[in-house]
Amino acid sequence: MSGPNSDYDPVEVTPLKAEEVEAARDAALAAIAAAADLEQLKTVRLDHVGDRSPLALANREIGALPPAARKEAGARVGQARGAVNKALGERQAVLETEHEARILVEEAVDVTLPVDRRPAGGRHPLTTGAELIADIFVAMGWEVAEGPVIEAEWLNFDALNLGPDHPARTMQDTFWTDPAENHLVLRTHTSPVQARTMLSRGVSEDAPIYVVCPGRVFRTDEYDATHSPMFHQVEGLAIDKGITMAHLKGTLDHFAGQMFGEGINTRFRPSYFPFTEPSAEVDLVCFVCRGTGLNDAGTDPCRTCRGEGWIEWGGCGMVNPRVLRACGIDADTYSGFAFGMGIERTLMFRHGLEDLRTLFEGDVRFTTAFGSEL
Numbered sequence: 001m002s003g004p005n006s007d008y009d010p011v012e013v014t015p016l017k018a019e020e021v022e023a024a025r026d027a028a029l030a031a032i033a034a035a036a037d038l039e040q041l042k043t044v045r046l047d048h049v050g051d052r053s054p055l056a057l058a059n060r061e062i063g064a065l066p067p068a069a070r071k072e073a074g075a076r077v078g079q080a081r082g083a084v085n086k087a088l089g090e091r092q093a094v095l096e097t098e099h100e101a102r103i104l105v106e107e108a109v110d111v112t113l114p115v116d117r118r119p120a121g122g123r124h125p126l127t128t129g130a131e132l133i134a135d136i137f138v139a140m141g142w143e144v145a146e147g148p149v150i151e152a153e154w155l156n157f158d159a160l161n162l163g164p165d166h167p168a169r170t171m172q173d174t175f176w177t178d179p180a181e182n183h184l185v186l187r188t189h190t191s192p193v194q195a196r197t198m199l200s201r202g203v204s205e206d207a208p209i210y211v212v213c214p215g216r217v218f219r220t221d222e223y224d225a226t227h228s229p230m231f232h233q234v235e236g237l238a239i240d241k242g243i244t245m246a247h248l249k250g251t252l253d254h255f256a257g258q259m260f261g262e263g264i265n266t267r268f269r270p271s272y273f274p275f276t277e278p279s280a281e282v283d284l285v286c287f288v289c290r291g292t293g294l295n296d297a298g299t300d301p302c303r304t305c306r307g308e309g310w311i312e313w314g315g316c317g318m319v320n321p322r323v324l325r326a327c328g329i330d331a332d333t334y335s336g337f338a339f340g341m342g343i344e345r346t347l348m349f350r351h352g353l354e355d356l357r358t359l360f361e362g363d364v365r366f367t368t369a370f371g372s373e374l
């Protein structure tokens, strides 16, 4: 604030002239009335009543006037400031009320609007099915192993005693990759994971092998209700001292019981696989007629097993000693069993699916029916 100054001519102090004070007041009132929201009103307040506003400056000059002039000037400036502050307060109240009313409208939630009921999707039954199978084995202390889908020819065939002349090695059965010199194939079964497991970890008394290997495999099959050029298998491999075919049978009976229900046992039919000796096809008690071979009425053959009472599930056998030796395992000390099943086929049995293709078409109405909605 300027101090009293005898050289100062009060009449010449511009900010205190009546018309100046009125002009400053009117400008302030007009700006207040024009402020459209609280933000604008804040700026108006700074401009018109802030420290550097004309009215604040005028107020500060009053002290510099001779005492006789102070009263009139003080009253004039005081009235102007009073009017401006009152208008500010009123406008503030109006704008606050408007603001609150707008929030109520803009941020309102209409609880009566219909919600979006579209399902987000589902975990695919092949994924949950493979997990279920793995869990059955993990519960028995087995490990889960995996291998690549683009596999070395040697591991897919040679290590498994499938010689160079074996028909499975032809172009008609197998997808070979270019260039041929790389000797890479899209694996035709999960059995190369057996060879990989034996080669990578070996076997000892303290560390026998019990692994289950779910995975994707490829064959040049037609795409129809029971075939697909890409499908999934689950492989099992046990290598330990004193393993016999009885262990294999007991393991598969347990697997079948867990998968399809108590009483769904397996039977073995003699078969041939180069990597197992002896080898067998595994059949399941037909889960529809439960082995009777007859339909519900007992009049006609069961349609699922065509009256057999059994349905084919997969292949198995005792690991061929030639395979054990190719994979660095002492075949005189250790023996083992292996099995391989199609996962799609297993799920078709478990859920009564008639067409394999439903598992590949990605229809969310199909996947959510498995109760796996995310």
Ligand code: PHE
Binding pocket: 188, 189, 190, 191, 235, 273, 276, 314, 315, 316, 317, 338, 339, 340, 341
């Ligand atoms: N790999 C065989 C197949 O794809 C299945 C199998 C696995 C058979 C293990 C015996 C032992 O048909």
